[in-house]
Amino acid sequence: MSTRFNSRQADQLRPVSLEPGYAKHAEGSCLVRFGDTHVLCTASVEDRVPPWLRGQGKGWVTAEYGMLPRATHTRGDREAAKGKQSGRTQEIQRLIGRALRAAIDLKVLGERVIKIDCDVIQADGGTRTASVTGAYVALYQAVEWLMNKGDLKENPIRTEVAAISCGLVKGEALLDLDYAEDSGADADANFVLTGAGAIVEIQGTAEEAPFTAEQFANLFALAQNGITRLVTYQRQALGLY
Amino acid sequence: MSTRFNSRQADQLRPVSLEPGYAKHAEGSCLVRFGDTHVLCTASVEDRVPPWLRGQGKGWVTAEYGMLPRATHTRGDREAAKGKQSGRTQEIQRLIGRALRAAIDLKVLGERVIKIDCDVIQADGGTRTASVTGAYVALYQAVEWLMNKGDLKENPIRTEVAAISCGLVKGEALLDLDYAEDSGADADANFVLTGAGAIVEIQGTAEEAPFTAEQFANLFALAQNGITRLVTYQRQALGLY
Amino acid sequence: MSTRFNSRQADQLRPVSLEPGYAKHAEGSCLVRFGDTHVLCTASVEDRVPPWLRGQGKGWVTAEYGMLPRATHTRGDREAAKGKQSGRTQEIQRLIGRALRAAIDLKVLGERVIKIDCDVIQADGGTRTASVTGAYVALYQAVEWLMNKGDLKENPIRTEVAAISCGLVKGEALLDLDYAEDSGADADANFVLTGAGAIVEIQGTAEEAPFTAEQFANLFALAQNGITRLVTYQRQALGLY
Amino acid sequence: MSTRFNSRQADQLRPVSLEPGYAKHAEGSCLVRFGDTHVLCTASVEDRVPPWLRGQGKGWVTAEYGMLPRATHTRGDREAAKGKQSGRTQEIQRLIGRALRAAIDLKVLGERVIKIDCDVIQADGGTRTASVTGAYVALYQAVEWLMNKGDLKENPIRTEVAAISCGLVKGEALLDLDYAEDSGADADANFVLTGAGAIVEIQGTAEEAPFTAEQFANLFALAQNGITRLVTYQRQALGLY
Amino acid sequence: MSTRFNSRQADQLRPVSLEPGYAKHAEGSCLVRFGDTHVLCTASVEDRVPPWLRGQGKGWVTAEYGMLPRATHTRGDREAAKGKQSGRTQEIQRLIGRALRAAIDLKVLGERVIKIDCDVIQADGGTRTASVTGAYVALYQAVEWLMNKGDLKENPIRTEVAAISCGLVKGEALLDLDYAEDSGADADANFVLTGAGAIVEIQGTAEEAPFTAEQFANLFALAQNGITRLVTYQRQALGLY
């Protein structure tokens, strides 16, 4: 059995911290930390919808993702300077957007857009799962802000969502991979689940060798367990206990 | 139980055709049809690797994806005219590349690149899964071309790969969704599996409502069955029976 | 006298095929083949005009052109990935648009736009002339579609247009150059003519050495003859005989 | 018969001026004026060729074209601010480059590049023909500069080139259209000819109505006459008489 | 004491010429020359404001800056071809815009935009200060044009503005640096002042070594003197004496 950093168990999360209200100006925000991975999530409310949605009585939730150039071990190019977002960036921000739209009833939200920004301040693996988990908290705060203002009568949030990665490292299924583990994994998977354990999104990829249905089931079981804990942390952070 | 177009059964593929050697100039090619979804896949061999891979004795397989503007019901903007590829396009071409790299031993391939182009001539759902399935045939032909020239002594292909979509439509698990089914699905998933049924990539997304682990297992079972048939078609098209 | 591929005569077209209705979704379409040059032309009708044309009671016809990366002997970069269309691409699509606007009365068309997409599936010289010739067929079908729907009372098409290339190869004037002939030509010219033989557009370029007015007249004569046959094929393909 | 501005005859050029050496820093330059159309042409010599030409003992001549935003009646967008060159700009700069390459023996030029910049200071029709005519003078000066330095032993220039537009305006063939005439023309054509009257490039376009071969011949005759005079002006400007 | 080109004194401007009305089409224009630095400034009037200014009863003045590729000793890349404006270009055009907005009362101007284009035809140091100085003349002409048309009742111009550079070269404070002086300066500063000597903008930069407050005061004194003369030239050019 492999030994993880800080004697972490195979089914153990890294230290998680969720700090709501971190950003002074945003309607909702959360600084989320999964170990050394730190992501600032903000939620911005706009009182109009894009043209393709006008007049349907529905809102929208969308996300953008970015990484500070030196969030990583070696400096990465600044996407604004290169003039385009990488395929990886676009893939992640699309995932975050889909995950949050699964948490909310867009009809109840009404004709407004909530834009989520997830910016990675420091990266050590799992930036997309930390982003989803923190973004839910920022989204929840923005909805509270709308309700406190009286702009919303009914809370449009239908379920919590959180996300975690799992991977096969030297044959062993591990929860919440850090960067070193992720780099050496034979396969990894990201799970976005609801508070009730239902599936919102699954992305599993064999990096080195195809894996079996049984191995996948083990990863899934680990993830369900981890998500249960993350959802508890989200509730605590939002003062819902 | 819903009735599918042309009385198709829930576990039935659309008519599949794989036409290798469709493109006159490419080292490998395949026109793949899943019903009304038609994709031209070509494989181009280049005898040098990108800078980040030089001197490692390894090759690379990469993919690009595109759609003709009027492949779809209503005309889409031409990405070359807009000046950038959409997030969806980048997501799909990254998936195709990963899928094919799982099929091949890059060390045996040696210091060369095989570029796969998947261009959708007509779209009716499942363009990414048709692309992976046809691209494997084009890749196989390009490898044969290298072996016939004597540039490769050993065949680097380790396994077949094929891909298929499944989805939950009105509660029922269906194989190989067409566009109309996909638009109305509660959830859908794309599976890339090897000829032996091992998992290369899984992407599952709840469009309308989160789904259960059991529902996901049903989709997986459908996919395994479909992939077995697709791999048989690939072998037939390549004259391997 | 040079010997052409397949014993073709100097004034002989390559085998031409025009396959209308090739694309399932488009209002008009045609797969055109000039020998090994294959272009898919589609016509898309939009019921509004760009801002600069609003309120003038006139329509517009415009064209876009593209080439699949491996349509050619060696793979070309994908323009969507590079983020811009080449000067050559823009020059060709502007030519196609002008040619088709010469065929139609924009006032009779009314306030709508017909967008023509010409995508080269396989290239062996003459892609722009094949594009114009096939695009006319797609345009005609789209107009028929509008008339069948009752959206147009009067047919706005005023004349057929077709296009062909000619060139001086080792001093000899040849019709409809393939790629090998075009690469070795001293000069070449593209002619867009009406069914009645009037000039819509002429582009003549000395590649290797300036040419005389007499040589140009010879190319023109060849082109007139070739266009007459192309227009006949267009009529046949559209069932107008 | 139409009356032209300033009582100009149908076969008369606007006042032409060629001012060589206008730019202090360039190896060759010419401010060319065709009436109110003013273009600054510069030639810049670079002592290396692009990668695709290395080791072939040949040089290259290429051109770029631009227009100051307020060269025209109403201000046009600045292409640098928009982030791309229009199709029209690219078409024109490709034409200028081809025209000048027809004037020079690239083998004798040797492994160096001459870059021609044509920037329109003021526009009143015929900017592309003025550009070609002035660019030849700038090119000639740059070649002289190379010969004076001793970097070239043999003069690589093989022929003069100049260009002029003609058009059909209310049925009459006119030489050297200004902007107002060009806007109202039924058809127009640009001719690039050598000093000896041979054809380098012909571009003829029906703007309003297809035109006949006889009409085209009339335009050609006008152009030949005009080019003879332009070449004389080029020689005078270069002190070759 | 260093000897300047043409025995120029430390506090002496290069020969200055301001040629109003240089551009035929623009509402206002000025070709400004500071020695071998030549800039064409045009002013274009648009009768509507950008969306963010609508309904406020105010106008706007904005500027764009460009340099012909061979304005400089060695050819620079064309920004339109590169697809973006450099940081330097943007910095300069923002400076010109701010300088001119300080000269005009935007409320009196009313809901219209005056766009200033400053295009460097030839560069020998001080292009931004020549641009500001010439742009004021073009702006003034455009305002006169509006008043002559009766579109403005009151002249919105509140003050003249002009600009000049100064620098420390080998310890000596010099006015109006040319390119050679600027390249060797220890520090330089650009001053935009009003006709009355008030400060609109100051930009001082230590190129080689930080400089003292006293040195800065010397540069400022030189600039005040130079600006007084420039404003006189502006008045002469506009016929205001």
Next chain:
Amino acid sequence: MSTRFNSRQADQLRPVSLEPGYAKHAEGSCLVRFGDTHVLCTASVEDRVPPWLRGQGKGWVTAEYGMLPRATHTRGDREAAKGKQSGRTQEIQRLIGRALRAAIDLKVLGERVIKIDCDVIQADGGTRTASVTGAYVALYQAVEWLMNKGDLKENPIRTEVAAISCGLVKGEALLDLDYAEDSGADADANFVLTGAGAIVEIQGTAEEAPFTAEQFANLFALAQNGITRLVTYQRQALGLY
């Protein structure tokens, strides 16, 4: 006399904090806070120089600047998504680079590049001055890292640099403007000075009305005083007392 937020005096800085080593991966870093303005500065060392500097035995220091989309009161567009950096961003990052190059002897640094990234986490006025002040600390740390590794024998840093803004608000000269003060200022100026009080860069701009030399002198005096305190804080943060 105006009353500042929190009873701040005219010549008083906001609470300043400098937190070196904030970023886990970078060779140098500092989280700088000027009141509610928070900027993360990192320094990344690269052991090669750009092509234009090769073989000169000199290094380079350069900077990039960015702002998280919701650092501000209302969300700004993400520059990476828009595909280009604004003029303001480029102006600021050029300023930061110049300021730091004034602090260091590039010959002693040797053939390596230090890239400074300044990313605004939260904005409340003065982001460019906070960036310069924090970037110096990050740069210093990176130099220490090089010396501790033995890659540098001599410390290349020649002087401290720090920056502060001043402005005229309702006629009063104020130090270190926050966003509300900056928005209402008649004029403002940014000063980059050395620890010894010498001038590295001055940028002064009249927003509403031109200002006098005396007013400018008052701003300068305030700045000198503020910089003295900032340099003390830098030394404390770096443990140099």
